[in-house]
Amino acid sequence: MRAALLRNYGTPLDIQEVDIEEPKRGEVLIRVSATGLCHSDVNVFQGHTPAELPVVAGHEIAGVVEQVGEGVSNFQVGDKVVASFIQPCGKCRNCVAGRENLCETFIANRLKGTALDGSYRLRSKDGTPLRAYMGGGFAEYAILPETSLAKVPDNLDLKKAAVLGCAGLTAYGAVVLSGHVEPGENVVVIGAGGVGLSIIQLLRSIGAGEVILVDVIDWKLEKGKEMGATVILNSLKINVKDYVASKGGVDVVVECAGRPETVELALELVRVGGRVVLVGIPPANSSVSVRPASLVRRGVTILTNHGGRPRTDLPRLIEMSRTGKYSPEALITGEYRLEEINEAVSALLEGRVLRTLIVP
Structure with missing residues (x-):
């Protein structure tokens, strides 16, 4: 698949062919429809957030379920979903206490760019492991734990629903x-x-x-x-x-x-x-x-404040969007193809856009 890869801080993103594994237990493979470009991504690109390199960023992800791993019960192939930038393990002290927005496992792995089990899902063509920062949505596919996903109803534009997951x-x-x-x-x-x-x-x-x-x-x-x-x-x-x-x-x-x-x-x-x-x-x-x-x-x-609880608050936010109390569409000021992602970054840094969608 194609992905926007950052190899060195402060340098343009490079569109490359990379390999993605099959989803493991509790994980879902998503065909990305759109990923919102956030200032948190740009902080990574510039080195202000010291994520490990090389990395594929992008955490406001919306798409369609392509494959499910063992034990996944809430999603099936063909479901339209939006992903939270927080990926709770569901088992740590904070998750059990209902504070999954502060999942200890996710926070420990976030800068490392690994899955919740500490391993990698992306590799370059020569087999080198690649990091996926908070989802790795600047690509054609992404693997995420089912705990970070929520279904998107038919009356919401799937691409524009991407911004629900972070903004x-x-x-x-x-x-x-x-x-x-x-x-x-x-x-x-x-x-x-x-x-x-x-x-x-x-x-x-x-x-x-x-x-x-x-x-x-x-x-x-x-x-x-x-x-x-x-x-x-x-x-x-x-x-x-x-x-x-x-x-x-x-x-x-x-x-x-x-x-x-x-x-x-x-x-x-x-x-x-x-x-x-x-x-x-x-x-x-x-x-x-x-x-x-x-x-x-x-x-x-x-x-x-570090976001909301994916399994509790993201469905509520989707319902607010469905009933017109919150409009994700109002935030979108443009779309860019994956190959144009560096242009989108420049537009964001120059204050010419709010949220733009990167569309594979």
Whole structure:
């Protein structure tokens, strides 16, 4: 099969023929229909996320079941599915406790690019093992554990449903699991990318109060307003701290931009007793400056969010999409063929797109 292979950080992806094994116990082979391009993938390409090389990335995967491994009971050949970027083992302490978004086995293997059993499913033509970072969806086929999959109903566009597996699921986790946002609460969302705009949609669906969206790109802010933001602020043109302070702060701030300076901004915007949810992922070696005394005296709660629970929350998100309460289609601003993936990466880095689909 063809796959987009990264051999060295900071270099273009190379489309190559690689071999993929048959699915093992509990695994499913998917014929990829589309994979969304996420900033987390670009972090890998640039070396900000130190995944082992050579690697095939891509974690917002939608496709059709081609083959099932031994013991798979919930899926059969021909099923249309979307994959979560989280691949829970179902057996570790966190999975058993209902926190499968923090699966210890998956987190231990994520940067190694292995399957849950620690072995590889991809090889180059000379037999060299290849890593698959969180799914390896930038290819014609992918092997995933059935625990990471959910069925896609016929009334959802299968290709566009790909973004449910990361942008949608991460937003669901931020709003529902971590943030516990209640109707009427005022919220600031920092970052108008795929995750940020998904959060805007979900806040609208649950009846949040004022929803302030912050970014530096006007056309993305306008998209956010269309999706439910009540106020949009370009932080290059408006002093965000002064504006939010004039409102008395907000109940919740959700940081999606993944930059140290926006994390620090989030901590300054929240009201006394409020909550900050950190969603964006800065480079692995970055750090932020905080004033603990201020946080303690103001009673600020800092929460982190690592997606949602695939077997519980992904089906719920699909149902919200089916009933029109969340629109994955609204995030899609283009499609690229697998051979055009480097052009798609450039468009994302230059701020010309939200989510693009890589279509084999």
